[in-house]
Each structure stands twice: as C-alpha cells, then as structure tokens.
Amino acid sequence: MKRVYYSGYIPVSDDSRLPALDSEVPMMRENRLYQTDWLVRFYGFDVREILNDHHQNLDMDIDPKLSWALRNMDQFPVDVNLAPKHLLQRIPGVGMKSVGKILASRRVRKLNWDNLKLIGISFNRAKYFITCDSRQNFANNIDPFKLKNILLSQSKSKYAKHFNQQLQLF
Amino acid sequence: MNSIIIYDGSFPGLFTALYDIYLLKINKPIIRSRFDQNIDLFNQEIRITTDTEKSEKVLAKLQKLIGVSRLQKLYKVFLSEDPQAENLIIQYCMIAINDDIDKLSDFGNLVVSRIEKIVKMVGREPSHESVHPFQGN
Secondary structure, X not given: OOOOOOOOOOOOOOOOOOOOOOOOOOHHHHHHHHHHHHHHHHOOOOHHHXXXXXXXXXXXXXXXXXXXXXXXXXXXXXXXXXXXXXXXXXXXXXXXXXXXXXHHHOOOOOOOHHHHHHHOOOHHXXXXXXXXXXXXXXXXXXXXXXXXXXXXXHOOOOOHHHOOOOOOOX | OOEEEEEOOOHHHHHHHHHHHHHOOOOOEEEEEOOOOOOOOOOEEEEOOOOHHHHHHHHHHHHHHHOHHHHHHHHHHHHOOOOOHHHHHHHHHHHHHHOOHHHXXXXXXXXXXXXXXXXXXXXXXXXXXXXXOXXXX
C-alpha cells in the first residue's frame, strides 16, 4: 500500500447516535493526520516518537513535528553545516526540499542565516532550532513552553478557527 | 563605470553577448534587450550583433560544462519575462565558467536561488513543459 487518504467525518444521517447533521467536519484533525503520515513516510519519524503513552493525542494548535521538537529540546540546536540528513529532517520549518538544498549547498559554502533564507526554510520557526555560520544565535535554551507561545503568537494558521474544541453558542 | 550590453532580445543573441563579454574582457556587464527603452547616460553602451556561429560555440561549451538540464532551465528563465532574466542567465553562466560548477548547486547563492525560483514559476505554466533550447525560438 503506497499511501493512505484521510477524511474527517462528514455527517450524512439524522440518526441520533451519530453526530448531528449540522456538526462541522473536523478539518483540523484531517490536517494533523496527514502531517503525521508525512512525518512517518518521508521524514524518518517513528509513530512511537509522535504518539506514545506520555503523549497520546496530536496537538490541535501546533503541528506534530514542532510538537515533537518541543518535547525533545535536548536534540536541538542542530548545526546545519555539520548535522547528518536525518537530523536536518527533524527541524521544524525545514522540509524535504530544503533539506536537499542544504545538503547540496553546504558542500560549497558554510551556510549563514541569509543563505538559509534564500534556500527557503521557514525562518521564523526554524531559527530557534538551528545554529549556523553566524554569530547571531536564536537558540539559547529557551523553555519549550515559552517557545511554543512565541511561535503561536507569530504564526497565524488558516485553520485557526478550528482550534477551539469547545462548542460555541453563537 | 559599468558596461551596458545591448543585444537583440533573442536567445542566440544573449549567448553572442556572453561570447563578447569574454572577448572584450568586460568585468561587470549589465545586459539589456534592445527593446528596453531606458537610456543610461553614465555608462558605456556596447551593441552586440547576433552571430549564430558565436552563440553555437558558447552553447556547445555550456552544454559540456553544465549539462543539458541546466541549459533547459536557463531557457525557461529566458522565456520568463522576468526583468532580471538576462542578467541572471549571464551571471549564472559566468559562475560556471569562472568559478566552479559545484557552485551552481549552492542554493544560498542569490543568482542560483533566483534562477531556481523563476524556473519553478515558469514550470507552473503547462505550455512551457517541453521547451528545448535548441528547438525553440
């Protein structure tokens, strides 16, 4: 089996045992499942690293890769000029294309922040997990909870309206 | 003072310009198409006459140096109508010729990353899918 497709539950019947007809399709859940699937298939993650006894559910407000990184801050910062491929793949904000570009580019030059921005990493997120050939350093043992708040305040997800799991009255 | 190279806006014309840049030993060329109306009083203008013999020489050399796939990328950039396209192509070729071919895989380089970006932009337009630099024009 090459890949799996996910779909949030779409209400179809007015049977009282099923969610009501006007309940919203859980888009966020669908999105998080795909993200996790990608991490397992392409980024070298094991399912047990993303979900285990200590962390039984995927987060609604942050993606699973960032969530893993915040739980494993001892793995960071990663030096982009030296780290092996499997560690680069685990940096939040660095995708597989960027990993390939970093690997190709660092054979030619030492990468600094400007180079990394040109490569196209998601700088605002990745900078807290990286060291590179520059004196400027963003990764100074920030507390994971603080870091999560910083990242959440900076970013605006298109799914933000689905974050609130509480039922709304109006 | 920079030298402004004016070429006729064709793909062979651009590579004739590259040939002449090396012939005339111009250090920091600025390439312009002859359709570009901006007049620059403070720089020296050099008009290039398109010569297929020269351009074919350059293309053959480049093909050996950087390979067909990168040459196809350059052709896509040429078709992109990006205002900086000509200059990027010339700078890209000059990196390959003067420095090292390895530098063309340095995505931290402004020229290389810009070229890649434009190639991606052009690639989204399906009509350009099967472009080939030697069949085009």
